[in-house]
Amino acid sequence: MNLNTKSLTRRSIVLAFAAITAACTPIVDHRGYVAKPGAFGQISDGMAKTEVEGILGSPSTTASVNFQGDSYYYITSITETKAFLKPKEVNREVIAVRFNRDDQVDSVAQYGLEDGRIIDLNSRKTPVAGAELSVLQDLFRGILRSRPSLPTGGSGG
Numbered sequence: 001m002n003l004n005t006k007s008l009t010r011r012s013i014v015l016a017f018a019a020i021t022a023a024c025t026p027i028v029d030h031r032g033y034v035a036k037p038g039a040f041g042q043i044s045d046g047m048a049k050t051e052v053e054g055i056l057g058s059p060s061t062t063a064s065v066n067f068q069g070d071s072y073y074y075i076t077s078i079t080e081t082k083a084f085l086k087p088k089e090v091n092r093e094v095i096a097v098r099f100n101r102d103d104q105v106d107s108v109a110q111y112g113l114e115d116g117r118i119i120d121l122n123s124r125k126t127p128v129a130g131a132e133l134s135v136l137q138d139l140f141r142g143i144l145r146s147r148p149s150l151p152t153g154g155s156g157g
Contacts, residue, residue, distance in 0.1 A: 026080040029087070033060050033074040040095055040108070049103040059097075069099040069106060089113065
């Protein structure tokens with residue numbers, strides 16, 4: 001091999017390694033509410049709803065319960081996507097600000113990814129534990145159902 005061929009081979013190896021490394025680098029996506037640093041620390045019990053909106057802004061979603069008061073939810077989600085794989089949620093934070101009937105802060109709670117489970121609202125299917133079959137179970141189930149019935153006696157013609 002001459003010097004140019006060795007140099008070209010080294011460059012090709014370096015470029016291939018760089019391409020493989022770049023393909024494995026996850027794409028991080030931040031979704032939902034992005035809080036200003038220290039914003040949630042400014043919220044205290046008894047604070048008016050308008051003050052909360054002034055500090056935190058509009059909530060991601062709200063809930064109203066007539067006999068107890070409203071709740072504001074500030075939801076943040078971080079997902080990672082690697083190469084051709086499905087996106088995976090790696091962090092979720094839900095801040096719940098609950099108000100009393102007089103529209104004053106009654107409590108503030110923080111929930112993370114470990115506090116809940118993901119429910120796909122768009123699939124229109126309710127998850128049922130133990131109802132999923134493996135590929136082999138599904139295959140054998142189909143074979144057993146489509147097996148032709150055997151003749152039960154009589155004279156063959």
